[in-house]
Amino acid sequence: MKEQNKIPYKIYLEENEMPKQYYNVRADMKKKPAPLLNPGTLEPMTAEELSGVFCEELVKQELDDTTAYFDIPEEVQDFYKMYRPSPLVRAYCLEEKLQTPAKIYYKFEGNNTSGSHKLNSAITQAYYAKKQGLRGVTTETGAGQWGTALSMACAYLGLDCDVYMVKVSYEQKPFRREVMRTYGANVTPSPSDTTEVGKKILAEHPGTTGSLGCAISEAVEAATSREGYRYVLGSVLSQVLLHQSVIGLEAKTAMDKYGIKPDVIIGCAGGGSNLGGLISPFMGEKLRGEQDYQFIAVEPASCPSLTRGKYVYDFCDTGMVCPLAKMYTLGSGFIPSANHAGGLRYHGMSSIVSELYDQGLIEARSVEQTEVFKAAEEFARVEGILPAPESSHAIKVAIDEALKCKETGEEKTILFGLTGTGYFDLKAYENYNNGTMGDYIPTDEELQKGLAGVPNFPGNEIK
Amino acid sequence: MKEQNKIPYKIYLEENEMPKQYYNVRADMKKKPAPLLNPGTLEPMTAEELSGVFCEELVKQELDDTTAYFDIPEEVQDFYKMYRPSPLVRAYCLEEKLQTPAKIYYKFEGNNTSGSHKLNSAITQAYYAKKQGLRGVTTETGAGQWGTALSMACAYLGLDCDVYMVKVSYEQKPFRREVMRTYGANVTPSPSDTTEVGKKILAEHPGTTGSLGCAISEAVEAATSREGYRYVLGSVLSQVLLHQSVIGLEAKTAMDKYGIKPDVIIGCAGGGSNLGGLISPFMGEKLRGEQDYQFIAVEPASCPSLTRGKYVYDFCDTGMVCPLAKMYTLGSGFIPSANHAGGLRYHGMSSIVSELYDQGLIEARSVEQTEVFKAAEEFARVEGILPAPESSHAIKVAIDEALKCKETGEEKTILFGLTGTGYFDLKAYENYNNGTMGDYIPTDEELQKGLAGVPNFPGNEIK
Numbered sequence: 001m002k003e004q005n006k007i008p009y010k011i012y013l014e015e016n017e018m019p020k021q022y023y024n025v026r027a028d029m030k031k032k033p034a035p036l037l038n039p040g041t042l043e044p045m046t047a048e049e050l051s052g053v054f055c056e057e058l059v060k061q062e063l064d065d066t067t068a069y070f071d072i073p074e075e076v077q078d079f080y081k082m083y084r085p086s087p088l089v090r091a092y093c094l095e096e097k098l099q100t101p102a103k104i105y106y107k108f109e110g111n112n113t114s115g116s117h118k119l120n121s122a123i124t125q126a127y128y129a130k131k132q133g134l135r136g137v138t139t140e141t142g143a144g145q146w147g148t149a150l151s152m153a154c155a156y157l158g159l160d161c162d163v164y165m166v167k168v169s170y171e172q173k174p175f176r177r178e179v180m181r182t183y184g185a186n187v188t189p190s191p192s193d194t195t196e197v198g199k200k201i202l203a204e205h206p207g208t209t210g211s212l213g214c215a216i217s218e219a220v221e222a223a224t225s226r227e228g229y230r231y232v233l234g235s236v237l238s239q240v241l242l243h244q245s246v247i248g249l250e251a252k253t254a255m256d257k258y259g260i261k262p263d264v265i266i267g268c269a270g271g272g273s274n275l276g277g278l279i280s281p282f283m284g285e286k287l288r289g290e291q292d293y294q295f296i297a298v299e300p301a302s303c304p305s306l307t308r309g310k311y312v313y314d315f316c317d318t319g320m321v322c323p324l325a326k327m328y329t330l331g332s333g334f335i336p337s338a339n340h341a342g343g344l345r346y347h348g349m350s351s352i353v354s355e356l357y358d359q360g361l362i363e364a365r366s367v368e369q370t371e372v373f374k375a376a377e378e379f380a381r382v383e384g385i386l387p388a389p390e391s392s393h394a395i396k397v398a399i400d401e402a403l404k405c406k407e408t409g410e411e412k413t414i415l416f417g418l419t420g421t422g423y424f425d426l427k428a429y430e431n432y433n434n435g436t437m438g439d440y441i442p443t444d445e446e447l448q449k450g451l452a453g454v455p456n457f458p459g460n461e462i463k
Numbered sequence: 464m465k466e467q468n469k470i471p472y473k474i475y476l477e478e479n480e481m482p483k484q485y486y487n488v489r490a491d492m493k494k495k496p497a498p499l500l501n502p503g504t505l506e507p508m509t510a511e512e513l514s515g516v517f518c519e520e521l522v523k524q525e526l527d528d529t530t531a532y533f534d535i536p537e538e539v540q541d542f543y544k545m546y547r548p549s550p551l552v553r554a555y556c557l558e559e560k561l562q563t564p565a566k567i568y569y570k571f572e573g574n575n576t577s578g579s580h581k582l583n584s585a586i587t588q589a590y591y592a593k594k595q596g597l598r599g600v601t602t603e604t605g606a607g608q609w610g611t612a613l614s615m616a617c618a619y620l621g622l623d624c625d626v627y628m629v630k631v632s633y634e635q636k637p638f639r640r641e642v643m644r645t646y647g648a649n650v651t652p653s654p655s656d657t658t659e660v661g662k663k664i665l666a667e668h669p670g671t672t673g674s675l676g677c678a679i680s681e682a683v684e685a686a687t688s689r690e691g692y693r694y695v696l697g698s699v700l701s702q703v704l705l706h707q708s709v710i711g712l713e714a715k716t717a718m719d720k721y722g723i724k725p726d727v728i729i730g731c732a733g734g735g736s737n738l739g740g741l742i743s744p745f746m747g748e749k750l751r752g753e754q755d756y757q758f759i760a761v762e763p764a765s766c767p768s769l770t771r772g773k774y775v776y777d778f779c780d781t782g783m784v785c786p787l788a789k790m791y792t793l794g795s796g797f798i799p800s801a802n803h804a805g806g807l808r809y810h811g812m813s814s815i816v817s818e819l820y821d822q823g824l825i826e827a828r829s830v831e832q833t834e835v836f837k838a839a840e841e842f843a844r845v846e847g848i849l850p851a852p853e854s855s856h857a858i859k860v861a862i863d864e865a866l867k868c869k870e871t872g873e874e875k876t877i878l879f880g881l882t883g884t885g886y887f888d889l890k891a892y893e894n895y896n897n898g899t900m901g902d903y904i905p906t907d908e909e910l911q912k913g914l915a916g917v918p919n920f921p922g923n924e925i926k
Contacts, residue, residue, distance in 0.1 A: 008478045009544035015471045081472035082556065082847045093545065093619070111574050113849040113884070155844040156556070175889035179849060181896045182840055377645055381618040384545045386576040386642060421576070423886040426638035433644045 707740020
């Protein structure tokens with residue numbers, strides 16, 4: 001075991017050191033992320049328009065790009081205390097295994113039943129729904145982490161929770177479904193005949209196994225067609241990144257306590273919720289010119305929105321019922337190859353992350369999944385934790401960076417986000433163990449096909 | 464949210480407060496647990512005899528009933544730092560839900576990839592195997608928690624790990640199997656044709672789906688028939704309870720820090736490893752007359768070794784290759800009804816727990832599984848954590864005790880062991896959610912049939 005320099009394996013903050021406010025990185029961005037547009041008028045969405053879909057307080061948070069801090073409601077702080085602070089872990093064993101001079105840290109968000117960081121925003125969104133006097137919320141889920149998180153939050157607050165689960169996951173991941181049911185959620189395989197948009201999709205594509213974009217459309221309809229319901233979303237939106245800033249704030253407080261400055265900060269990126277949350281307070285320092293950091297977003301080569309997508313306004317869902325968002329996108333019709341395991345399969349990227357990336361403040365790398373699972377296994381064997389496939393994208397690049405340090409002799413400090421655990425992804429691990437996992441990189445032609453669905457209006461041309 | 468009296472939701476010890484020694488409760492027992500016997504000679508097993516099966520250092524620990532403290536090897540302390548200290552949680556939300564004046568605490572051992580407390584002993588046993596220069600270890604696993612724990616420990620230390628997994632679990636719990644494979648273990652469904660005892664059982668019972676006792680026999684043979692291997696066991700043995708004392712020691716240190724004295728300490732009991740580990744330091748105080756506590760062992764009504772078994776010498780395994788142990792037993796041929804979900808299915812009970820129970824120092828209760836799952840769901844919805852079915856036995860009785868306090872107005876402090884998470888038990892939760900879970904209490908006749916297999920020699924008669 002390596003000399004420890006008094007840094008413990010795991011740094012837990014005391015409860016009174018936990019963040020009491022979320023940090024809104026948009027406040028420190030000179031060039032702000034582009035606003036959501038009404039797809040009919042192409043005008044920025046107003047609070048009034050959005051409040052038919054989202055809770056009022058969340059609409060305020062969504063539209064506010066100047067207020068730097070938002071109070072975390074006390075009830076949410078109490079809920080956080082059940083599973084937070086999450087540990088900031090010094091990866092001594094991984095460093096030893098890699099024989100690297102780099103110092104590796106990870107913020108581990110998997111120590112809760114939803115198995116990921118998603119719970120951080122689920123409770124806040126459910127809390128504001130409850131406060132508004134609503135009966136319940138609707139949402140979609142793919143792999144099931146978000147749906148589980150929301151079910152947990154709603155069970156705690158006594159809210160109805162209707163989850164539209166992508167049909168292929170509903171059938172292939174019965175265990176995630178049962179966790180949600182144990183927390184009292186209604187779980188419907190999507191597309192379903194419970195919504196008009198679902199019926200339409202079923203009529204047009206009989207036998208379809210569904211997609212995230214299609215489940216979003218159903219969940220939005222289920223929220224807007226009934227009294228007392230609103231729709232909530234687990235990623236992409238600016239409000240979600242705001243809530244997820246709790247990850248970065250805790251990490252930064254823990255590092256500050258021990259005088260540690262990260263040189264490189266790495267996160268996996270699907271919709272951008274974890275990455276955006278983890279980097280927010282560090283990015284704030286960078287934007288204010290106080291400190292420099294290198295930020296790396298890691299995405300799957302099979303769903304490469306940052307590295308191969310276009311930065312334009314696009315639909316957020318298949319049914320095109322949601323506002324338009326400006327983001328790095330592969331087109332709302334893009335569906336990753338069936339070979340793709342785990343999450344990080346959304347066609348677009350959070351507008352905050354997209355704008356930061358466009359300004360060159362974040363780098364992006366795409367990685368293939370067999371090398372991701374190789375990194376996952378290596379990590380699991382020395383650090384103990386079986387990581388989620390999503391999180392393992394960050395592990396892969398953290399290992400790459402640590403090995404570069406080994407070559408150059410640099411003693412860089414690396415921080416990455418370990419968003420969750422892989423207990424519900426063992427089918428993918430089984431494929432990897434059996435050597436039957438493949439890689440797939442979409443061709444330029446396939447990407448063009450997806451991008452053809454991007455709405456065409458002046459200023460939004462695909463170049 | 465209830466007034467908090469400055470007790471945080473979760474108490475984490477600092478790394479330097481973690482135990483550096485295990486506590487051996489036998490040292491403080493005036494009447495010691497009965498020794499293991501050689502089934503051939505009926506004489507106490509010698510260190511020499513045992514060292515063909517177990518590692519030398521572990522044999523010393525197994526036989527030593529007078530040394531109160533054993534150093535935890537530094538390498539094991541380092542490994543513990545990856546997932547320990549485990550939190551001592553104040554169940555504020557459960558108290559609020561129950562509207563009880565009782566104060567409820569639980570020591571949560573599920574925050575590691577094995578999903579349970581089993582890792583605490585797996586690493587120590589693997590460490591001594593490594594230190595002895597062995598190539599690897601063999602073991603059996605039922606539901607898979609112990610096999611996963613041992614695989615993790617062996618991956619970390621670079622030891623071979625051969626796991627005999629009860630065939631029905633191997634087939635019905637492919638995910639547990641894949642976790643073990645990800646950690647590099649060889650997993651063989653038991654009974655198998657890789658051992659003589661396995662071949663014999665297969666010939667006599669073609670098509671059998673296996674049992675824990677049968678997998679133990681195979682694992683012992685696989686260890687003793689090759690150079691460089693030893694057998695390790697996840698419960699029942701006194702060495703395992705010694706290692707698991709880390710649970711109780713941490714819990715006691717955390718409680719002492721805040722001046723909390725538990726009145727009632729509750730643990731689920733299968734082989735006794737968690738219960739024995741949790742209660743050890745508290746029982747030490749009781750045995751030394753320093754402090755009184757109420758201890759409650761909770762077992763399934765479908766496998767009621769303490770409440771309906773006999774306290775005699777019995778075989779530890781089906782193949783009868785292991786030493787005889789004096790314990791509360793249902794007979795080595797007893798197999799719980801197919802309807803029984805989860806672990807806690809071993810026919811016997813740790814000789815330490817058995818002796819303490821026989822002396823009236825521990826109470827025992829048996830509970831039926833539908834009420835256990837009801838308690839599990841209630842707990843999950845307010846405390847967030849999805850508990851393992853095993854742990855939920857303790858939850859059930861903790862809730863019962865808290866509701867008694869509500870009736871009487873007593874402000875008792877209740878501590879229970881939350882041994883693990885239920886992420887791999889969702890088939891059972893599904894049955895519960897669908898209302899298809901049943902209960903089964905074995906008849907007296909069935910129990911007599913099991914007990915008929917107990918060896919008959921002078922002083923060992925079933926009364």
